Amino acid sequence: MAQDTIAILGGTGDQGLGLALRFAKAGRRVVIGSRKSERAVEAAEQVRKQVAQAQVEGLENADAVIGAPIVILSVPFEHTAGTVKALKDKLVAGQIVVSMGVPLATAIGDGAVRTLGVWQGSCAEMVEALVPKGVHVVSAFQNVSAHRLQHLEHPVECDVLVSGPKEPRERVMALCGLVPGLRAVDGGPLANARIVEAITALLIGLNIRYNVSDGVGVRFTGLPQS
Amino acid sequence: MAQDTIAILGGTGDQGLGLALRFAKAGRRVVIGSRKSERAVEAAEQVRKQVAQAQVEGLENADAVIGAPIVILSVPFEHTAGTVKALKDKLVAGQIVVSMGVPLATAIGDGAVRTLGVWQGSCAEMVEALVPKGVHVVSAFQNVSAHRLQHLEHPVECDVLVSGPKEPRERVMALCGLVPGLRAVDGGPLANARIVEAITALLIGLNIRYNVSDGVGVRFTGLPQS
Numbered sequence: 091m092a093q094d095t096i097a098i099l100g101g102t103g104d105q106g107l108g109l110a111l112r113f114a115k116a117g118r119r120v121v122i123g124s125r126k127s128e129r130a131v132e133a134a135e136q137v138r139k140q141v142a143q144a145q146v147e148g149l150e151n152a153d154a155v156i157g158a159p160i161v162i163l164s165v166p167f168e169h170t171a172g173t174v175k176a177l178k179d180k181l182v183a184g185q186i187v188v189s190m191g192v193p194l195a196t197a198i199g200d201g202a203v204r205t206l207g208v209w210q211g212s213c214a215e216m217v218e219a220l221v222p223k224g225v226h227v228v229s230a231f232q233n234v235s236a237h238r239l240q241h242l243e244h245p246v247e248c249d250v251l252v253s254g255p256k257e258p259r260e261r262v263m264a265l266c267g268l269v270p271g272l273r274a275v276d277g278g279p280l281a282n283a284r285i286v287e288a289i290t291a292l293l294i295g296l297n298i299r300y301n302v303s304d305g306v307g308v309r310f311t312g313l314p315q316s
Numbered sequence: 317m318a319q320d321t322i323a324i325l326g327g328t329g330d331q332g333l334g335l336a337l338r339f340a341k342a343g344r345r346v347v348i349g350s351r352k353s354e355r356a357v358e359a360a361e362q363v364r365k366q367v368a369q370a371q372v373e374g375l376e377n378a379d380a381v382i383g384a385p386i387v388i389l390s391v392p393f394e395h396t397a398g399t400v401k402a403l404k405d406k407l408v409a410g411q412i413v414v415s416m417g418v419p420l421a422t423a424i425g426d427g428a429v430r431t432l433g434v435w436q437g438s439c440a441e442m443v444e445a446l447v448p449k450g451v452h453v454v455s456a457f458q459n460v461s462a463h464r465l466q467h468l469e470h471p472v473e474c475d476v477l478v479s480g481p482k483e484p485r486e487r488v489m490a491l492c493g494l495v496p497g498l499r500a501v502d503g504g505p506l507a508n509a510r511i512v513e514a515i516t517a518l519l520i521g522l523n524i525r526y527n528v529s530d531g532v533g534v535r536f537t538g539l540p541q542s
Contacts, residue, residue, distance in 0.1 A: 203504070247537040278429070278521045285518045288511040292477070295504045300539050311473040311533035313526050
């Protein structure tokens with residue numbers, strides 16, 4: 091698999107598909123993973139429909155991660171632990187797993203404007219506790235609206251807080267540059283995912299209170315060159 | 317006391333003093349409260365030095381709140397409960413107490429980039445549990461940089477998430493309009509202070525990582541008329 095491949099597990103969902111579209115449009119090779127290969131193949135077809143010359147294929151999760159330097163986890167929070175556990179013989183040291191999950195209370199039938207407490211502190215830290223040794227976990231993309239990602243003709247207008255160990259974090263920050271309107275912001279250590287994930291619940295509340303169908307985003311002011 | 321008076325307890329600290337300067341500049345009557353009246357008087361003097369014709373005075377906390385429709389709590393988190401408890405015979409139904417405290421781990425000697433867990437969920441909810449019946453608690457101003465507030469010649473460039481019951485929340489949102497560059501954003505129910513307070517720790521981390529002495533702010537994109 092090419093060194094610039096990005097695997098997106100749960101790439102059939104709104105946000106994962108949105109990232110797949112954007113990365114494919116930027117010329118990166120994308121592998122969409124799903125629990126069922128048929129659904130992954132369908133999603134890949136959707137990407138090809140919207141992005142001419144997209145390099146994209148759909149595979150079962152376990153196959154999608156093989157050889158991909160960066161694996162983005164875009165499955166609902168309640169499927170996160172199961173998905174990662176099922177990959178423990180597939181992920182290898184050096185791969186980067188990007189956690190974009192948010193422990194929204196929808197996982198237990200409560201609302202999307204509230205989060206659950208996660209024992210490890212955040213979805214990202216839970217993922218870190220589950221991946222094989224040597225696999226790097228980085229937290230990113232939680233606050234990016236699925237709608238905005240899917241509107242390929244518009245820039246996304248959102249900062250992406252990227253948290254985790256330095257070198258993998260920088261590689262994920264570089265990915266943000268592929269998407270017009272996304273700006274990577276150094277989110278520090280992985281534990282900051284606790285805050286970043288909670289911001290998603292806040293943004294969902296803002297969408298509701300302000301009736302914003304496209305999704306509210308976040309920008310930090312006062313950063314150098316901003 | 318005039319109906320447009322704003323009392324700022326802990327108005328001798330950087331952020332409280334910044335708000336005092338801004339509100340005084342906007343022509344509002346400001347009462348700075350402190351545990352010691354001398355310090356409050358000194359802070360009021362500082363405001364008068366920078367803002368010609370400021371209507372400002374300095375009083376002990378217990379005197380500062382009397383008759384003020386809006387009381388802003390700008391004391392360090394570790395002094396919040398004590399300050400509110402000491403006011404229980406002074407605050408009266410109908411007054412609005414604005415919690416801007418953040419449970420930074422500095423309260424227990426750890427770093428400002430991390431927060432403590434608060435039993436009630438947030439500093440604001442702890443305050444709500446302590447005020448007399450009929451006093452309204454609203455959460456606001458946590459994410460506003462003290463430095464930016466104090467640079468009177470520059471706009472602040474920060475959104476203020478205001479959370480709490482509807483009518484008091486709207487009155488506090490209206491205050492934001494007094495400060496150039498502040499924009500009030502409806503932050504929903506008071507429990508959202510859990511997220512808003514945590515954002516402050518994230519902003520402090522950004523200040524450090526990006527070496528921003530003026531303080532990073534936050535803006536939400538995609539809101540109507542933004």
